[in-house]
Amino acid sequence: MNERENFEDCYIKLANKIYGVAYKMVNNHQDALDIVQEVFLRAYKNWNNFKGLSKISTYLYRIAVNLSYDFLRKKNKLRKVENIGFENWSNLVSSVKFEDCIKDEEIIEEIKKEIDNLTEKQKVIFILKTYEELTYEEIASILRKRVGTIKATYFQSLQKLRENLKKKGVMKNEM
Amino acid sequence: MRCKDFEKKVLDFIDDKTNILEKEKIEQHIEECEKCRNLYMDFIFILNMSKKIELPKLSEDYWKSSIKSIFEEKNSIKFLKVAYVAVSFFILFSITLFLMKSNIYFSKENVLINKLDLLNHELPFSEEEIIDNVDYMKEEEIENVLELVFESF
Numbered sequence: 230m231n232e233r234e235n236f237e238d239c240y241i242k243l244a245n246k247i248y249g250v251a252y253k254m255v256n257n258h259q260d261a262l263d264i265v266q267e268v269f270l271r272a273y274k275n276w277n278n279f280k281g282l283s284k285i286s287t288y289l290y291r292i293a294v295n296l297s298y299d300f301l302r303k304k305n306k307l308r309k310v311e312n313i314g315f316e317n318w319s320n321l322v323s324s325v326k327f328e329d330c331i332k333d334e335e336i337i338e339e340i341k342k343e344i345d346n347l348t349e350k351q352k353v354i355f356i357l358k359t360y361e362e363l364t365y366e367e368i369a370s371i372l373r374k375r376v377g378t379i380k381a382t383y384f385q386s387l388q389k390l391r392e393n394l395k396k397k398g399v400m401k402n403e404m
Numbered sequence: 405m406r407c408k409d410f411e412k413k414v415l416d417f418i419d420d421k422t423n424i425l426e427k428e429k430i431e432q433h434i435e436e437c438e439k440c441r442n443l444y445m446d447f448i449f450i451l452n453m454s455k456k457i458e459l460p461k462l463s464e465d466y467w468k469s470s471i472k473s474i475f476e477e478k479n480s481i482k483f484l485k486v487a488y489v490a491v492s493f494f495i496l497f498s499i500t501l502f503l504m505k506s507n508i509y510f511s512k513e514n515v516l517i518n519k520l521d522l523l524n525h526e527l528p529f530s531e532e533e534i535i536d537n538v539d540y541m542k543e544e545e546i547e548n549v550l551e552l553v554f555e556s557f
Contacts, residue, residue, distance in 0.1 A: 237471055244467045249459055258460045262470075269474050337456050344454070359454050384415060391446045400446060 236276055240269055243286055246361060247293045253356045254297035255304075256345060264300065268292045290361075290371045294353050301349060339399045343390050351386035358383050405433040410440045418447060 247268055252261035268289055272279075279285050347355060350372075357363045357371065365383075369376045394400045410433050416422045417430045434441045 233475070240471050240474070241464060241467055244470075245462060248462060252459055253457070266470070266474065266477075269471075270477055273474060333453070333456065336453050340450065340453050341457055355454075359451060380415060384411070387447050387450060390450050391443075394450070400449065 232276055236269075236273055239272075239285055243289055244269065246286075247289055249360055250290060250293050250353075250356055251297055253344070253360060254294070254353065255300050256341070260300060264293060264296045267296055287367070287371050290357070290363075291373075294357075294371065297353070298349055336399055339394060339397060340390065343393045343397075346393065347386050347389060351382055351389065354379055354382045355386040355390075405429045407433075407437060407440055410434075410437070411443070414440075414444055414447065417444075418451070 244265055248261055248265045251264040251268075252258065255261055255264065271292055272285070272289055279288070344352060344355060353372070354368060357368045358365070363371075365376045365379045368374075368379045372379070391400065410430060413422060413426060413430055417427065422430060434444055
């Protein structure tokens with residue numbers, strides 16, 4: 230298998246996974262596709278330096294996470310500019326009370342919003358663990374952090390989601 | 405089991421990564437402690453609901469067709485690199501050529517001609533004449549000419 234075929238094979242196997250991470254990070258189809266494109270373009274440039282698919286996937290996840298971070302930072306800067314004068318908007322949203330009986334779709338939508346409100350670090354760890362079902366060790370290797378830190382951050386992200394969903398009335402208020 | 409210990413173990417318990425002994429202790433704690441039971445149930449709820457978030461569906465065919473754009477982009481980058489090197493080389497070559505041409509005035513031969521011109525003048529030269537003649541020369545060439553002028557006295 231030559232270099233190009235090898236790359237194609239890896240692309241077909243991993244593009245969807247990378248897209249999944251990027252999509253959940255940036256919450257937009259086209260932006261996620263752009264990130265996938267950039268991730269694989271960078272990988273293709275360094276293709277000769279890789280040995281073994283597992284290392285490639287770690288590398289690809291790492292680039293995807295970094296590019297998503299960059300994207301979110303740029304987007305947040307824009308959002309800050311756009312939101313001048315609307316500081317109370319988030320308070321208004323959080324004060325909306327939900328009915329006791331809300332549909333799954335609404336809960337999912339609220340969870341989606343709350344995942345978006347996690348810190349960058351919490352968000353990426355939550356996504357890699359929950360959706361990609363990576364182990365703490367794999368996530369630690371992608372993010373170059375200690376396993377203990379990853380575990381603690383994952384716990385914090387779940388706690389934060391729980392608290393915020395309770396505040397919104399999406400979950401029952403028993404702590 | 406204390407609640408603090410439960411919190412430390414609950415993620416492994418959810419992943420089914422605890423040993424039988426730990427598992428039994430955790431299960432027992434969940435039954436006894438309402439607070440931890442709620443925590444566990446809420447985590448499970450959040451995780452199950454989160455997994456229902458759907459991605460836009462993209463087929464294998466989509467990825468197969470999209471890979472072409474990566475190869476194309478790589479090729480265009482390669483082309484740009486080659487073009488960049490070629491243009492840089494051309495600019496460098498032009499500058500060198502220009503400098504070589506402009507340096508003809510200061511070549512050894514020309515300095516000699518300038519020296520002879522000076523010598524053919526009536527001596528001694530006035531200060532102004534020397535300055536006029538050495539105006540376009542490099543420092544060391546000026547020194548050469550001046551040396552020659554002084555020798556001629």
